[in-house]
Amino acid sequence: MQISDLPYPDPGVPDARSGPRFLLWLGRNQLRGQLKSLAWGLLHFGSVAGLPYGVGYAVQAVVDGSGSGLATAGGLIVLLGVAIALGDTMLHRSAVTNWITAAARVQQLLARKAASLGAALTRRVAAGEVVAVSTGDVEKIGWFVEALSRFAAAALTVVLVCVSLVIYQPALGVVVAIGMPVLALAVLPLLPRATRRADQQREKAGRATELASDTVAGLRVLRGIGGEELFLDRYRRASQEVRRAAVRSARMWSLISAVQVLLPGLLLIVIVWYGVHLAREGRITVGELVTIYSAVMILNYPLRHFEEIAMAYSFSRPSAQRAARVLALRRVTEPAGGLRDAPAPTGDLYDPATGVLAPAGLLTAVVCGDPDLAGRLADRLGGHAASAGDGGEKPQPSVLLGGVPLDELPLGVARTAVLVQDKDPVLLSGTLAELLDVPSDGSVPPEEALAAAQCTDVLDALTQASLDDDPMSARITERGRSLSGGQRQRLALARSLVAAPEALVLDEPTSAVDSHTEARIAQGVRALRHGRTTVVLTSSPLVLDRADRVVFVYEGEVAAVGEHRELVRTEPRYRAVVTRETDEETATGPALESEIEIDMEETA
Structure with a gap:
């Protein structure tokens, strides 16, 4: 693999x-590049x-006064x-290629993996850790892969030189052959402690990155409450x-x-002392002494x-561990028969769990007695449920769309069929036209989606901040x-409406808007999504009153199904969730029914 092929x-x-x-695994998949780098490394180090x-x-040759010998030596050196x-x-070229690939x-x-897990990724792994893995950790992993072939070439060169010196001049060659392995292995006792300290540095750096990412994400809120200094x-x-750990x-x-540095110096002192002694005795020539000294x-x-x-391994091992932890996450457990190849x-839309x-x-x-369950249920309805390998969670049966398990559909088909809007949707930078340029069947124009999501004031604000009159x-x-x-929140809702999926799952789509806007949004979504399957996870009475049917989930199971006003009268647990009433008020629930209905009618 060449860089141009990436x-x-x-x-x-x-x-x-x-x-x-x-x-x-990375090394095995780059075996050809590693062998090429090894070959060039052997040429370089061998020379x-x-x-x-x-x-x-x-x-x-100078000692012997041999001109031809001196010329031969000069040609050999050139x-x-x-x-x-x-x-x-070429070693540098091939090694850098290995690093980049x-x-x-x-x-x-x-x-x-991020595309496969979608919004569920940051629920299982901190956003800061994902950033650290995709930036700094990738560099350290590449460093180890790049250094591996150069190390192999260097190690083979050391072995070949030691063997050659033993053959060339046994008296001094044996000293070198014994000393070199000692030099190479002398630092091994220090490596565990160095590795632990490197791991601690990486861990603290990862926490600092997560903290910085979370702080930047919430800077607007922090400034509003004066908490940025904290x-x-x-x-x-x-x-x-991080600095102290570094x-x-x-x-x-x-x-x-x-x-x-110290141990090779000591070896040189021993070589010179012993070599001079051998030269005085006439057991080696001056040229042989210079050769062995230069070789060391x-x-x-x-x-x-x-x-x-x-160093590369100690720094790349925790980085590879973090990358492996992210890559080990799975969207679902694939069935034994493989994925279906079928249209959406x-x-x-049915959840057996x-x-x-x-x-x-x-x-x-859908109203959930447990607020955390709403987010998990939205993930399940979109086919993003955790598998058996994610945190030891027990696998649950797949959600069915038209009787077909979403887990058995290719990821692209499943997401075309069911779109989930997260409780905290992300807007990417760019123009509004680019934001609304999403895959769709074209049945919902952006203008209608913006109107249904009540984005008039948003368009006015964007137009005022722009040099162009076109919002x-x-x-x-x-x-x-x-x-x-x-x-x-409303722009994200408009984007979801433009996509016009077969089934749309909205998790608290109106939690950040006022009651009057919320009621109009509920009516607009109902009208625009007429004839299409729409699921809204919410506890807002204004939205619930405009739903065709309401499902109340309590302790992980469906406890009641009906219309909102009917459930308020007949289901005390439901009424307690949607009206936020206290235990004392629950007993007087029927007396509150007329007040609740009047409030909803006035808001409408």
Whole structure:
């Protein structure tokens, strides 16, 4: 795979059981690139290691007064210099290619996982962690993959040089062959502590990133309550913890670097002392002594890659672990028979786990006694339920659309059939026209969707802030931060209405708007979605009163079904949820019925 061929047609199915397994999987999938980098690395390091022989041969030729020997040594050194330059250039090229292709593969896998899980991703993994994995962690994973082949080439070079020196000059070669493994393994006792400190640094950095992401996301609210200084102080403390952890980690790596400088120096002292002793006895020539001395000096260069691979692994292992944790998340448990290849089904939307039924073509409102259940139910109705591998949750039967399990449909088909609008929808930056340019059948024009979502004041605000009188060309800032919560909510609702899915699931779509606007939105959605299946999870009486049917879910199961006014009279638990009444008021519920009906009629 070359950089020009990216992105991958298929990044593959990762082994996400652990961080090391994920790194091993990446290495296997880039075997060709790793072998190419290894070959160029052997040429480069081998040529570097061959220089001492040329230098020693030249020194011996000068001692012997041999002109032809000196010319041969000069030619050999020139040839090795060319090989060093070529090998280094191609090694760098192939190693960087491995780094970029590995990073691209990981980013494609993360993007595919994000697209598969949708809004459920940030419910299972903190948004800050997803950002950290897709940015800094990807770089560290790529660093390890890139350094692996260079380390392998350096290690093979060290072994070959030691064997060659033993054959070339056994007396000194044995000393080098014994000393080099000691140098390479001397830092191993320090690596566990260095790795732990690196893990602590990465963990603290991840928490700081999450805190910064959450603070920025809620900055508008924080300013409204005067709490930005409190959160900024928290981030300052978190960043100082990251700094202290980084310093502690750097101390260990500086100690490892010092050991790798000190021990080769001691080995050189031993080599020189023993070599001079052998030369005085006439057991080796001056050229052989220079050759072995130069070889030990040169071997410090490939030995540095032992330190690099240790650092790369210690930093990439926790990064790979986080990436594997994200990639291990699954949307659903795929059936043994595989996914169906069928068009988007139509019909009733039914959840066997709770008993919620949304008949085709009707507006069904769902009231949950547990507010947290509403979000989970919205996920289930959209086919985003957690599988058995996500946090140990027990798998539940698939939601059915027209009798067809959503879990058995390809992801694209399932999302075409059922669209879920999250309780806190996200608006991307761009023009309003770009925001509403979503896949749809074209049956709902943007103008009608905006009118149904009561976006008139939003359009006026966007037009005033724009240089163009056309509101569709007005720009929306990142995540719609220049708009109020209610304005963002209505624009997101308009976007969902334009998509015109077969089944639309709305989770608290009017929680941030006033009661009069809420009533008009409910009427507009009812009229625009006439003949299509719509599910609204809400506890607002104004929305519930305009639903064709209301389903009350209590303790995870359907407890009552009917019209809103009927349930207010006959179901005390339902009345307690939608009117927020206290236990004392529950007993006087019938006396409140007329007041509730009058309030709804006045609002309408």
